[in-house]
Amino acid sequence: MKRYQFNEITTMQYIFLISGTQIGIGILSLPAQLADIANTDGWIAIVIGWIISIIASTIIIKTMEKHQQDTIFDLSRRYFGRTFGTFIHIAFVAYALLASITVVFTAIHITQVWILPNTPNYLIMMLFMLPGFFITKNGVRILGRYAEVVFYLTLWMPILIAVPLQKGTILHMLPMLKEGWAPIIQAVKTTVLSFLGFELAFVFYPFLKEKKHAVKAMVIANSISALTFLLITITCFIFFSPDETPLLIWPTLSLLKTIEFPFIERFEVIFLSFYLFVMSTTGIPYIFTTVFGISQLIGKKDHTIVLLVAVCIFIFTSFLYNPSFFHVQTLGSWWEKYGLWGAYFFPIGLFIYTSIARWFQRGKKK
Amino acid sequence: MKKCIYAILCFFITTGCGMKTQLDELTLALTVGLDEGKNGNLLIYSISPVFNKEAKNIYEVIRTVGMTPRDGRSKANAFASGKIVGGKAQNIIVSKTLAKKHDMFSYLDVFYRDPKNSTTANFIVFDGPLKDLMYVRLNDKPRLSVAIRDVILTAHVSKQTTKINMLDFRRLSLDRAQTSFAPILKVHKGDLIAGGIALFNEQRKYVGSLLQKESPYFAILKKNVKPATSLTFQTKKQKEYVSISVEHGDFSYKPSFRNGAFHFDVRMKLGVIVTESTTYIDMKKEKKKVEKWLAKEIQKQLESVVKKIQKYEVDPVGFGLYARAYEYKQFQKQKSWPKAFAKAKIDIHPTVEIISYGVLQ
Numbered sequence: 001m002k003r004y005q006f007n008e009i010t011t012m013q014y015i016f017l018i019s020g021t022q023i024g025i026g027i028l029s030l031p032a033q034l035a036d037i038a039n040t041d042g043w044i045a046i047v048i049g050w051i052i053s054i055i056a057s058t059i060i061i062k063t064m065e066k067h068q069q070d071t072i073f074d075l076s077r078r079y080f081g082r083t084f085g086t087f088i089h090i091a092f093v094a095y096a097l098l099a100s101i102t103v104v105f106t107a108i109h110i111t112q113v114w115i116l117p118n119t120p121n122y123l124i125m126m127l128f129m130l131p132g133f134f135i136t137k138n139g140v141r142i143l144g145r146y147a148e149v150v151f152y153l154t155l156w157m158p159i160l161i162a163v164p165l166q167k168g169t170i171l172h173m174l175p176m177l178k179e180g181w182a183p184i185i186q187a188v189k190t191t192v193l194s195f196l197g198f199e200l201a202f203v204f205y206p207f208l209k210e211k212k213h214a215v216k217a218m219v220i221a222n223s224i225s226a227l228t229f230l231l232i233t234i235t236c237f238i239f240f241s242p243d244e245t246p247l248l249i250w251p252t253l254s255l256l257k258t259i260e261f262p263f264i265e266r267f268e269v270i271f272l273s274f275y276l277f278v279m280s281t282t283g284i285p286y287i288f289t290t291v292f293g294i295s296q297l298i299g300k301k302d303h304t305i306v307l308l309v310a311v312c313i314f315i316f317t318s319f320l321y322n323p324s325f326f327h328v329q330t331l332g333s334w335w336e337k338y339g340l341w342g343a344y345f346f347p348i349g350l351f352i353y354t355s356i357a358r359w360f361q362r363g364k365k366k
Numbered sequence: 367m368k369k370c371i372y373a374i375l376c377f378f379i380t381t382g383c384g385m386k387t388q389l390d391e392l393t394l395a396l397t398v399g400l401d402e403g404k405n406g407n408l409l410i411y412s413i414s415p416v417f418n419k420e421a422k423n424i425y426e427v428i429r430t431v432g433m434t435p436r437d438g439r440s441k442a443n444a445f446a447s448g449k450i451v452g453g454k455a456q457n458i459i460v461s462k463t464l465a466k467k468h469d470m471f472s473y474l475d476v477f478y479r480d481p482k483n484s485t486t487a488n489f490i491v492f493d494g495p496l497k498d499l500m501y502v503r504l505n506d507k508p509r510l511s512v513a514i515r516d517v518i519l520t521a522h523v524s525k526q527t528t529k530i531n532m533l534d535f536r537r538l539s540l541d542r543a544q545t546s547f548a549p550i551l552k553v554h555k556g557d558l559i560a561g562g563i564a565l566f567n568e569q570r571k572y573v574g575s576l577l578q579k580e581s582p583y584f585a586i587l588k589k590n591v592k593p594a595t596s597l598t599f600q601t602k603k604q605k606e607y608v609s610i611s612v613e614h615g616d617f618s619y620k621p622s623f624r625n626g627a628f629h630f631d632v633r634m635k636l637g638v639i640v641t642e643s644t645t646y647i648d649m650k651k652e653k654k655k656v657e658k659w660l661a662k663e664i665q666k667q668l669e670s671v672v673k674k675i676q677k678y679e680v681d682p683v684g685f686g687l688y689a690r691a692y693e694y695k696q697f698q699k700q701k702s703w704p705k706a707f708a709k710a711k712i713d714i715h716p717t718v719e720i721i722s723y724g725v726l727q
Contacts, residue, residue: 114481171687243540247540260486
């Protein structure tokens with residue numbers, strides 16, 4: 001029996017949904033963080049992070065495979081019993097909530113700094129929440145379609161990012177392995193976190209139509225993200241000197257400031273306005289996971305009411321609270337700490353636990 | 367009900383309209399000038415176009431005294447005809463006296479920190495007090511801001527000076543392996559003249575300049591020969607000249623570290639076209655000889671340019687990039703690259719190939 005028959009998504013949509021979640025706000029500051037730790041060798045850390053994230057996401061799929069109709073919320077109760085299962089359920093919802101709060105507030109902060117300095121943050125929040133509400137309300141299928149549309153809509157953006165390449169010099173990248181492997185290994189901690197987003201496979205896997213392509217889809221999704229990260233990071237390294245990149249907060253956006261056409265100036269404003277689409281594909285899946293998890297927790301099948309309450313809370317909060325840049329950074333670091341556990345250690349633990357549990361059950365039957 | 371909701375939603379789209387600004391209510395600072403005033407104060411000039419049919423002048427110059435550029439802008443708002451906006455700046459000009467005394471970054475910070483400011487504005491050093499430039503009357507030229515930009519651009523294309531925008535200036539200054547430079551602008555008998563290159567040291571202070579006639583060689587060292595770098599040489603016989611235009615070049619910079627100093631082996635192959643010759647040269651017979659002679663002349667000039675920048679302890683060419691890329695360990699040991707560069711030994715070996723000598727024999 002299929003529980004989510006009316007909400008199934010194709011493999012393509014699944015890929016774009018996952019990679020859309022991965023590419024979000026992190027990419028705007030990633031080159032600076034990498035340059036700070038590993039100088040211009042930081043890109044090697046991305047490749048290593050890419051391999052690790054593929055391993056982690058394969059483990060997630062292998063765990064979910066045994067019960068194809070279960071999301072993480074069902075799975076936790078199936079294996080851990082009522083009390084402990086609910087605890088994991090709540091922990092995962094809390095994680096998704098933290099992620100969505102971080103993404104939404106960071107997006108608002110960036111919009112205010114770069115595009116709309118005079119617009120109050122609650123108005124921007126309302127504008128963000130409107131499409132967020134309509135997409136989340138209609139469930140995973142619409143989410144998948146939206147992610148796909150956004151992917152095609154934003155295909156032109158990487159090409160533009162590569163424009164400053166011709167002004168830079170490849171000499172910045174040499175020599176490779178300047179200081180040996182130690183700083184690169186250190187930087188891997190940053191890069192694995194920029195791949196956060198694949199852990200939502202815990203929620204979206206049951207909606208996938210063709211389960212046999214699941215691992216392949218995860219690999220492709222991670223590769224799309226890795227390619228994007230590599231392109232942007234290497235462009236930043238080639239364009240800015242290794243001494244300058246760590247001094248910028250959002251090197252990706254500073255990079256765009258250099259693009260100049262005879263007919264248009266401050267190109268980053270247009271780019272960033274489009275980039276809001278990309279950021280929305282990060283925020284909306286997390287909002288969906290939060291709302292979906294809460295409604296399952298209280299035993300409601302339809303998540304519209306929970307969503308409505310959540311959106312109202314979001315808007316209400318933005319009336320009272322406008323986070324400073326410092327707060328946004330703190331939120332981000334919390335998410336990263338939590339994410340390291342939620343997306344890397346938790347799946348591995350879960351995989352081992354479920355394998356042992358199943359092995360014991362099989363033993364009993366015999 | 368649903369229609370009603372959509373109608374209400376439409377109003378959200380208009381949220382931006384409350385904060386609109388009208389173009390003719392703004393004072394768009396197209397050129398910003400910084401100069402040192404009396405008692406060490408900062409003089410800030412801004413040139414903005416006037417969009418008013420009744421105004422006699424097509425642009426207005428505002429002069430204020432302040433601590434910093436942003437401070438000056440706030441003060442200038444008191445008597446500008448509209449709110450001053452810096453996002454459209456085309457030129458940022460500093461006077462030589464100011465550049466000599468102060469770290470440029472402390473004055474330029476606002477242009478980088480505030481994302482609303484454009485970082486693609488040209489950075490220019492002005493030789494002389496800035497008021498000479500600001501109140502110059504050019505009757506045969508467009509608005510002053512446009513004229514300045516055009517003069518710099520034209521001079522840059524013909525390699526009489528160079529061009530650098532604000533962002534590149536910052537990029538080069540912050541890179542430990544190179545130092546920045548800027549074009550020089552002068553006013554001579556009521557005319558704008560761009561020529562020569564101002565050199566900045568690691569502390570972003572003006573230390574010296576390259577002359578206008580050295581600029582093309584600087585361009586060659588920077589591998590920037592296209593489109594056509596024109597050079598003129600005097601032959602051994604007095605008052606005879608040969609002009610060539612360098613069309614393309616292959617460059618190789620090989621760094622090495624020997625006996626406590628960096629060595630650079632610079633090789634370049636230049637393809638040139640002979641564009642003018644006041645004396646008769648038998649090109650068929652003497653091609654090899656002429657090529658050798660040209661190479662030697664170019665080498666002499668390039669070496670003198672390199673000596674000059676070594677004397678000032680600056681590295682605008684970016685030799686440090688090669689040193690860092692190929693001699694990383696030694697490069698990292700240097701406390702200050704420009705100081706190490708001043709001691710470096712640089713061998714330049716240009717070879718010249720005459721591609722064509724025009725339509726005359």
